[in-house]
Amino acid sequence: MSDNLEFTQEVQEIARISKALSHPVRVYILQKLSKMNSCCYSGDLIEELPIGRSTLSQHLKELKYAGLIQGEINPPYIKYCINRGNWEKAKKLLDDFLNDNQSGDFSCYETKTVIHS
Amino acid sequence: MSDNLEFTQEVQEIARISKALSHPVRVYILQKLSKMNSCCYSGDLIEELPIGRSTLSQHLKELKYAGLIQGEINPPYIKYCINRGNWEKAKKLLDDFLNDNQSGDFSCYETKTVIHS
DNA sequence: AAAACATTTCGTATATTTGCGAAATAATGA
DNA sequence: TCATTATTTCGCAAATATACGAAATGTTTT
Numbered sequence: 001m002s003d004n005l006e007f008t009q010e011v012q013e014i015a016r017i018s019k020a021l022s023h024p025v026r027v028y029i030l031q032k033l034s035k036m037n038s039c040c041y042s043g044d045l046i047e048e049l050p051i052g053r054s055t056l057s058q059h060l061k062e063l064k065y066a067g068l069i070q071g072e073i074n075p076p077y078i079k080y081c082i083n084r085g086n087w088e089k090a091k092k093l094l095d096d097f098l099n100d101n102q103s104g105d106f107s108c109y110e111t112k113t114v115i116h117s
Numbered sequence: 118m119s120d121n122l123e124f125t126q127e128v129q130e131i132a133r134i135s136k137a138l139s140h141p142v143r144v145y146i147l148q149k150l151s152k153m154n155s156c157c158y159s160g161d162l163i164e165e166l167p168i169g170r171s172t173l174s175q176h177l178k179e180l181k182y183a184g185l186i187q188g189e190i191n192p193p194y195i196k197y198c199i200n201r202g203n204w205e206k207a208k209k210l211l212d213d214f215l216n217d218n219q220s221g222d223f224s225c226y227e228t229k230t231v232i233h234s
Numbered sequence: 235a236a237a238a239c240a241t242t243t244c245g246t247a248t249a250t251t252t253g254c255g256a257a258a259t260a261a262t263g264a
Numbered sequence: 265t266c267a268t269t270a271t272t273t274c275g276c277a278a279a280t281a282t283a284c285g286a287a288a289t290g291t292t293t294t
Contacts, residue, residue, distance in 0.1 A: 006167045007141040014144045021135035023282085024124040027214070031128060035217045042241060050123045055283050057242055062281095075291045076240050091215040097144070098208040100152045140252085159271060172253050174272055179251095192261045193270050 014097050017090045020066035025049060025059050030068060030082070039072075039081040131214050134207045137183035142166060142176050147185060147199070156189075156198040 007015075021027055028049065033040060046056055060080060063069045067086040071078045124132075138144055145166065150157060163173055177197060180186045184203040188195045 007145060011141050011144045011148060014148075015139055015141045018135045018138035018144070022132055022139045024128050024132045027128045027131045027135070028124060031131075031214065031217070034215075051282095052284055053241070054243080054285075058282080061242085073291090076238090078241065087215075094211055094215060097148065098151075098204075098211060100148070142252095160269095168252090169254055170271070171255075171273080175252080178272085190261090193268090195271065 010093070010097075013093055017066065017068075017093060020063060020068055023059065025051060025056070026063055029059065029063065029080075033069060033080065033082045034087065037082075039079045041077045041079055043077070127210070127214075130210055134183065134185075134210060137180060137185055140176065142168060142173070143180055146176065146180065146197075150186060150197065150199045151204065154199075156196045158194045158196055160194070 021030070029040075029045060032038070032045075042053070042056060042060065046053055049056060051059075060069070060071070064071060067083055068090065069080050070083045071080050138147070146157070146162060149155070149162075159170070159173060159177065163170055166173060168176075177186070177188070181188060184200055185207065186197050187200045188197050
């Protein structure tokens with residue numbers, strides 16, 4: 001893809017956050033961390049997931065890069081938690097995106113054939 | 118990735134929907150269709166986007182496959198609209214995921230060094 | 235200083251995604 | 265029927281994502 005400048009900041013941000021959420025392992029990690037308001041060690045997670053340590057590390061790195069989690073050094077462990085501030089921002093961004101569909105009339109379902117796939 | 122059975126249906130669904138939202142072109146299309154409660158022809162979209170027709174067609178196909186839009190034959194055009202039912206489902210799924218972070222205490226920010234990247 | 239530990243980085247292999255132009259499809263209008 | 269029109273499918277190339285094991289990192293304990 002070439003010309004990301006054609007897209008608004010908002011559109012690019014939504015795509016960026018969504019990409020971070022686009023893998024089951026990453027969703028699992030975020031769900032765990034956000035649902036329980038808890039933190040996790042990499043070693044805790046690896047026991048619950050069907051992937052190798054280095055692969056988990058990469059997923060954690062991606063989530064960090066996306067700003068959704070943060071790691072705290074707690075030797076010899078690293079404790080991972082949700083990055084609350086960015087999590088709230090992501091929440092708002094996606095929420096607005098998903099809910100901006102209230103107004104106007106429906107002009108969609110007039111024609112005969114509807115194709116779903 | 119091998120063993121998706123390790124993940125709950127919910128986790129897999131969230132990842133699946135997020136993947137559909139993980140490209141700016143697809144976010145743009147969905148934003149346009151959902152915000153205005155409108156429908157679009159492929160030809161309308163191509164004029165606003167920095168991609169070729171066949172590429173747009175693939176993105177539309179992906180969104181159809183994800184269930185988020187539907188196409189109606191309206192010869193010689195195909196009119197695309199949001200798939201309201203699935204859009205609502207996706208909304209609920211992501212909303213629940215993003216908002217299950219209310220309870221409990223914070224035990225995260227005790228230790229010294231915090232790494233953000 | 236060396237061993238032990240949790241985790242990350244590196245190198246690499248494979249799979250998936252993204253993109254394009256050319257050809258195919260399917261309906262309409264001349 | 266033949267050309268036109270809108271869109272999709274095909275075949276391919278390039279980029280990105282995913283996964284792994286081995287080696288590296290940094291800290292604590294012995």
